[in-house]
Amino acid sequence: MDRRAFLTTGTQAALAGGLLGGVAFPAAGVEVDSAIHGGPLHALLREYTAEDHRRRLANIAVCTQSIRACMRQHLITEYMPGQCCYNLGEYPSTKPWVVDEYDEQELDRLRDDGIQVLQVFDDWNDSLRLFGGDKYSAVNPEGYRRFIEMAHRRGMKVLTYTSPCFIQRTDPDFQQAWSREGDFLVVGYWNMARCSPASPGWRAFLLQKYAQIMDEYGADGLYVDGGYLANRHAIKHTMPMAPDEIVAFEETPEHDGAFADLLALIYAGVKQRGGILKLHVNAAEAPMAGALKTYDYLWVGEGVASADPLRETVKNYVPYIVPCLDMGFTTLETEDEPYLHAIPYMQFPVTAGGRIFTGERGFVPGIKYNDDFWMQRCRDAWKQYQEDPSKLYTHSAWDAVPGNPNARALHGRWLKRYLPMVEAGTWAWLEVKDSTLFATPLPEGVVASAFANRDLHLVVANYGREAVEVSTAANYVDTRTEVASTTWKVAARSLVILRREA
Numbered sequence: 001m002d003r004r005a006f007l008t009t010g011t012q013a014a015l016a017g018g019l020l021g022g023v024a025f026p027a028a029g030v031e032v033d034s035a036i037h038g039g040p041l042h043a044l045l046r047e048y049t050a051e052d053h054r055r056r057l058a059n060i061a062v063c064t065q066s067i068r069a070c071m072r073q074h075l076i077t078e079y080m081p082g083q084c085c086y087n088l089g090e091y092p093s094t095k096p097w098v099v100d101e102y103d104e105q106e107l108d109r110l111r112d113d114g115i116q117v118l119q120v121f122d123d124w125n126d127s128l129r130l131f132g133g134d135k136y137s138a139v140n141p142e143g144y145r146r147f148i149e150m151a152h153r154r155g156m157k158v159l160t161y162t163s164p165c166f167i168q169r170t171d172p173d174f175q176q177a178w179s180r181e182g183d184f185l186v187v188g189y190w191n192m193a194r195c196s197p198a199s200p201g202w203r204a205f206l207l208q209k210y211a212q213i214m215d216e217y218g219a220d221g222l223y224v225d226g227g228y229l230a231n232r233h234a235i236k237h238t239m240p241m242a243p244d245e246i247v248a249f250e251e252t253p254e255h256d257g258a259f260a261d262l263l264a265l266i267y268a269g270v271k272q273r274g275g276i277l278k279l280h281v282n283a284a285e286a287p288m289a290g291a292l293k294t295y296d297y298l299w300v301g302e303g304v305a306s307a308d309p310l311r312e313t314v315k316n317y318v319p320y321i322v323p324c325l326d327m328g329f330t331t332l333e334t335e336d337e338p339y340l341h342a343i344p345y346m347q348f349p350v351t352a353g354g355r356i357f358t359g360e361r362g363f364v365p366g367i368k369y370n371d372d373f374w375m376q377r378c379r380d381a382w383k384q385y386q387e388d389p390s391k392l393y394t395h396s397a398w399d400a401v402p403g404n405p406n407a408r409a410l411h412g413r414w415l416k417r418y419l420p421m422v423e424a425g426t427w428a429w430l431e432v433k434d435s436t437l438f439a440t441p442l443p444e445g446v447v448a449s450a451f452a453n454r455d456l457h458l459v460v461a462n463y464g465r466e467a468v469e470v471s472t473a474a475n476y477v478d479t480r481t482e483v484a485s486t487t488w489k490v491a492a493r494s495l496v497i498l499r500r501e502a
Contacts, residue, residue, distance in 0.1 A: 041077050044425040052454055059456040059500070060427050063437075066473075067450065071431035074319060074346065077424050080116040080157070080276075081347075082415050083297070083322055087354035087395050088147065091123035091139060092189055092364040096131050097355070099143040104150060110353050111154040113412035114419060118151055119159045119223045119278060119350070121396070127168055128189065128367070135167060136209040138217065148218050157220035159278050160213055164206060164262055166192040166227030177244040178202035183229060183236075188374035189367050194227055198258035199244045210266060214273055221276030223299075224266065228259050228281070230288060260289035267294050278322070284313045299350070301325045302398065307332070308463070311341040315431070321347045327400035328377055333493055335404060339414045340495050344449045344461045346428050348418055351411040352395035358385040359401075377401060417479050417497050426453040439471040439486065446470065446490070460488065461495035475501040 048056070089097025110118070124144060126133030131140075138144035148158045167174050169184060169191050178201055179193040186192075195202040214222070229236050232253040241247075249257025263279065270277045279295035281287050283303050287294050298317060301324040304310045314321050323342050325332070332338070338349040362369065362378025369375055380401040384392045393403030404410075422428070429450040437458065442448060445464030451457040458476060462468050470488045476498035477484045490496055 041424045043423075044077075048425075055454045055502075056425060056452070059452040059454070062456060062500075063427065063429055063450050063452045066437045067429050067432055067435040069432075069434040070429040070449075071316060071433070072428075074428045074430070076346075076422055076426040076428060079320055079422055079424070081320070081322075081418060081422060082114045082116040083348075083350045084110055084115045084118050084353045085324070085350055085396050085398070086110075086118045086120050087352070087357055088120055088123055088139075088144075089355050090358060090361040091126075092128055092130060092361050092367050094364060096140040097123070097143065098140065099147045099150070102355070103147060106353060107150055107154055107156070109408075111156060113351075113408065114415040115156060115351070115353070117157050117159060117220075117276070117278075118353075119161070121161050121223075122190075122225075123361070124161055127171075129171070134173070135171065136162075136213055141217075144217055152218075157276060159221045159223040159276060160217065160219045161223045161225060162210060162213060163225045163227040164259075164266060165194045165197060166190075166225065167195060169193045173205065175201060175244070178205075178242060180239040180242045180245075182239050185227075186370045187372055188362065188378075189364075189369055191368070191370075192227065194229055196242045196245045196258070197228065197256075197262040198246055198248065199242055200246060201244045203262065207265070207269070210269065214270065214275065219275075221270050221278070221296075222266070223278045224263070224280070224295075226259075226279070226281040226287075228256070230259075230282065230285065231256050232288070254288060255290060256288045260287060260292050260294065263287060263289060263294035264292040284310050286314075286317050296320065297322050299324055301330075303329055305329050305331075307337055307341045311345070314347075315345045319346060321345070322350050323347055324350045324398055326398045328373060328398065335406065335410055336414075336494065340461055340463075340493060343414070343418060343495060343497070344447050344459045345430055346422065346449070346451075348415065349411070351408060352399055353408070354395055356385070356389065356392055357381055357394045357396055357399065358389075358392070359383075360385075420455065420479075421451045421457045421459070421497065423453055426451050428452075437473055439473050442470065443468040456500040458498040458500070459495060460490055460498065462490040462492060465492050467491050472498070477501060 124138055125135050126137060126139045127135040133139060151158050174193060178195040178199045180196060183194045184192060231251055249261060251257050267277050276296050278297040278299060280299040284300050286298060297320045299322050300314050301310055303326050307325060307330060325338055342349050359378035359381030362375050363382060374397060377397055381394050384402045391402055393405050394401050432448045432450060445462060446468055447461045449459045460470050468490050470490055472486050475484055475486055479497045479499050484501060488496055
């Protein structure tokens with residue numbers, strides 16, 4: 001939700017943050033996924049036959065013997081890339097959203113497309129207290145429990161939206177002592193204070209609410225929306241300290257001490273319950289948290305105007321990264337472009353589903369709104385919804401209006417090709433720089449990554465403006481066409497996913 005960083009500091013500033021230091025073996029630079037949150041690891045441990053292990057080790061041997069240098073090496077043990085931002089309904093609204101047969105059918109479609117994780121946004125809760133709840137309780141408690149149960153029946157997990165810093169300034173529970181004067185966000189219907197992560201009073205209030213959310217509804221984890229102005233933003237240093245704020249940690253432009261500590265505590269609480277934590281900090285930013293583990297998945301892309309600088313900024317972040325290009329700000333050259341920028345770096349874009357984003361939430365009587373980009377999105381959607389709802393394909397505030405009718409099917413097709421590449425036990429070599437996997441040097445602007453498990457996959461991405469020819473040292477099969485070859489023509493601004501012939 002932190003698009004305002006782009007509106008106030010500009011795209012270049014928001015993309016200029018340093019890379020997040022990772023949990024790695026220093027001698028080898030190899031990262032191992034240590035997050036345990038219920039996924040496909042059991043298949044490798046219990047179902048792999050001797051032949052499966054033989055194939056896996058043989059393919060790993062090919063890579064270790066062929067690859068002399070790469071940007072990052074990573075062992076995948078728990079990874080669920082099939083993720084969807086699910087719109088439960090309009091909020092604010094004149095009546096609570098409901099969960100019914102529409103959702104049953106929508107969840108069937110998402111399951112069939114390969115979706116593993118559903119993320120609900122701020123519309124799940126009653127942050128304006130319109131229906132007797134608050135920011136930490138569901139608009140429709142029974143409906144939300146039913147939704148989670150429906151997802152579980154289909155083998156999908158649900159992450160509930162929260163924020164470690166945001167609360168409405170008009171909320172009766174809010175205390176100004178928790179927040180620095182001037183540290184707030186006004187956009188759409190939100191009028192939110194950014195509470196200081198160094199405030200003991202705020203922490204005591206917030207963490208009890210987090211425990212309540214995790215325990216009450218049966219969800220599988222949290223989507224955490226930072227709501228925090230990082231130390232590296234100069235404006236923060238002009239704000240006086242909050243009355244209830246203790247400087248206990250090092251606070252520099254390169255390290256957000258109190259915020260990192262709070263995120264680490266929340267992460268630990270989620271992991272205690274066997275859950276998943278998905279984090280959004282701001283735009284293309286990663287948490288400046290040093291070696292602290294603060295997320296399983298990091299959502300990036302909100303407010304980003306161009307996919308190319310986003311790719312370069314986030315490509316070496318600690319896994320797992322979930323790009324969400326904000327279509328109100330981003331212009332795509334082709335509809336495949338999100339996958340071009342993500343897949344070579346062991347990332348996969350989120351999709352959107354659930355109820356259609358009608359825009360009605362921008363026109364609820366009695367609600368005070370700020371006239372901004374969010375309101376324009378609501379106006380555009382509401383206009384299309386009234387003229388012809390069958391031609392509105394927008395499911396979230398990050399979608400374009402009227403949206404792409406092919407977006408969901410396209411996501412499903414790419415996901416079907418991506419999942420076999422990243423099954424548990426896969427070793428990934430990202431951005432291979434020096435290897436004998438190719439018969440000739442890679443052309444300028446071409447990136448290759450290798451993924452070794454029972455199959456060996458190569459991803460070759462051409463970020464240039466002209467088609468190129470790439471020659472592999474062994475026979476591979478194009479996973480889209482099932483054609484085998486050693487010579488590959490890769491069109492401008494496109495990628496191929498290849499599987500090595502046995």
